[in-house]
Amino acid sequence: MEKIRVGLGERAYEILIGSGVRNLAAAPDGVRRMVVTDSNVAAFCGEWLNTLAVADRFVFPAGEASKKIDTVVDICRRAAALNFDRSSRFLAVGGGVTGDMAGFAAAIFMRGIAFEQIPTTLLAMVDSSVGGKTGVDIPEGKNLIGAFHQPRRVLIDPDFLRTLPQKEIRCGLAEIVKTAVLFDEKLFAELERDPVSLLNPGADMSRYAAIIRRCCELKAEVVARDEREAGIRALLNYGHTFGHAVELLSGFSISHGEAVAIGMTAAAEVAVRRGRWNRADAERQKALLAALGLPCAVPQEFDNERIIKAMEHDKKNLAGKITLVLPRRFGEAEVMRGVPVPEIVAALEAVHA
Ligand SMILES: NC(=O)c1ccc[n+]([C@@H]2O[C@H](COP(=O)([O-])OP(=O)(O)OC[C@H]3O[C@@H](n4cnc5c(N)ncnc54)[C@H](O)[C@@H]3O)[C@@H](O)[C@H]2O)c1
Ligand SMILES: [Zn+2]
Known part of the structure; x- marks a missing residue:
């Protein structure tokens, strides 16, 4: 134990x-x-x-x-x-x-x-x-x-x-990938080692226990430093501003975890286009999400205008300015307030199906 x-x-x-x-x-x-x-x-x-x-x-x-x-x-x-x-x-x-x-x-x-x-x-x-x-x-x-x-x-x-049904396992895996990108490259590499077997927890419970432990350690540290989300805890919203919009527009037919996977791909694209994250790492993130059976593209039928509208309503925004969490490297990310809409549109174009 x-x-x-x-x-x-x-x-x-x-x-x-x-x-x-x-x-x-x-x-x-x-x-x-x-x-x-x-x-x-x-x-x-x-x-x-x-x-x-x-x-x-x-x-x-x-x-x-x-x-x-x-x-x-x-x-x-x-x-x-x-x-x-x-x-x-x-x-x-x-x-x-x-x-x-x-x-x-x-x-x-x-x-x-x-x-x-x-x-x-x-x-x-x-x-x-x-x-x-x-x-x-x-x-x-x-x-x-x-x-x-x-x-x-x-x-x-x-x-x-x-x-637990596999769909729910995938939802949890999306949040685990999020945690790894934000805080721990070693954890990310461990997930990359054999992603497919993670879809079946029974195959190696001790590996699962170790991954869960690491995620809890990281979350416990963040919460201890910032219980009320005045600072670092806000990083945990990585992928969630885009994600919540996609979840909402799909009428919740896209699950939270799937939406967060799409959201992380879109946020990564913004970060890369700003020159804040390198393309190769963003591609590593995408490849891992795909290997876990998670979607990485915004569905064709969602037009950008509606996504932006939904994003502007996100409760984590201040004064209607869109706030995004953007990775800088594995283990480091930043909260970016007031990301200009044209930048978001350009990123969405790039990650559309
Ligand atoms: N408080 C927080 O910090 C925080 C963070 C992230 C998400 N959330 C909230 O968590 C909720 C999503 O959680 P969730 O994905 O666990 O949803 P959930 O609680 O609805 O569980 C998902 C499904 O799995 C079933 N289930 C649960 N355990 C099972 C088991 N062992 N075997 C078979 N089936 C099982 C449930 O009955 C349900 O149908 C959302 O409401 C979200 O807002 C809260
Ligand atoms: Zn979430």
Whole structure:
């Protein structure tokens, strides 16, 4: 078992990674707890969930559509009906949707109770379960309601990946490539070594555990340095300004991970055209994404004007100026505010299908 500490003073916590780590949640510790999970995870992991000594299990229908305030209210009402108090705890068992929502419920129930993250998707293991961003969607936009609320601990058991559909594995891999480009060329090279086998986690779980550990280490460091995204944490939005636009315009038929892959390719193109990143490295990024079965081209039917409009609405922009994260070399990137629209159009032209 590997241990990583997220150094946040009195809010510090540990990330425990390893096969079987999920069983640390089984030990009754005198604290009243409620599992929050979705319908798929309840089915796939039902047997294990039954072993947990908890007061109750809150199961919601799987999918982003459930990530809304009504579900959070239902979680809080269930906790109230169970007479939960400020020493009680939520266990988020699932993907990013579960973690974001259970975390937000924990942030606001009785003005804040503890919660633990037990991620079951690759994306949640390498990204969303660490860092304390919690929240829900509203029709006006994703994650527009939320709070920073750090978990009490994170238990990452890579064995959960055995049942995860390949489409979801790919989504997580897109974020892993993002992390590698931003912070760690060695990790990037490790992914390049045999990308195809990464699509099947069961083939080499120990390799997977090592990759997850490295991503958590890097994210923990970023979060410890910049919990509230005043600086370096903003780099994690690499590929996401283009990505969110593509996701939105596709009516969410293009998944988040696929959209981020397209977004990183477009952002890389901007960086290369500005003379900030070299073409050869951008091509390496593209080749790795392609080997992982991720798309790298903006679909033909999306016209540039609509993409730009959607990008101008991105919530990470300030005063409507488009903000992009641009790589400088593997392991180094910068946040660029007010990237001129013609530059973005030129890059989009170059990466259109
Ligand atoms: N808080 C953050 O810092 C942060 C960061 C990135 C993304 N997010 C959020 O995370 C969400 C996306 O997370 P996600 O991709 O994990 O989505 P998700 O939680 O919807 O999970 C994806 C699918 O996999 C299923 N699933 C989960 N574990 C499984 C398992 N072990 N076996 C089989 N099926 C399983 C789920 O039921 C769901 O259908 C978005 O809402 C996004 O906004 C948050
Ligand atoms: Zn993302």
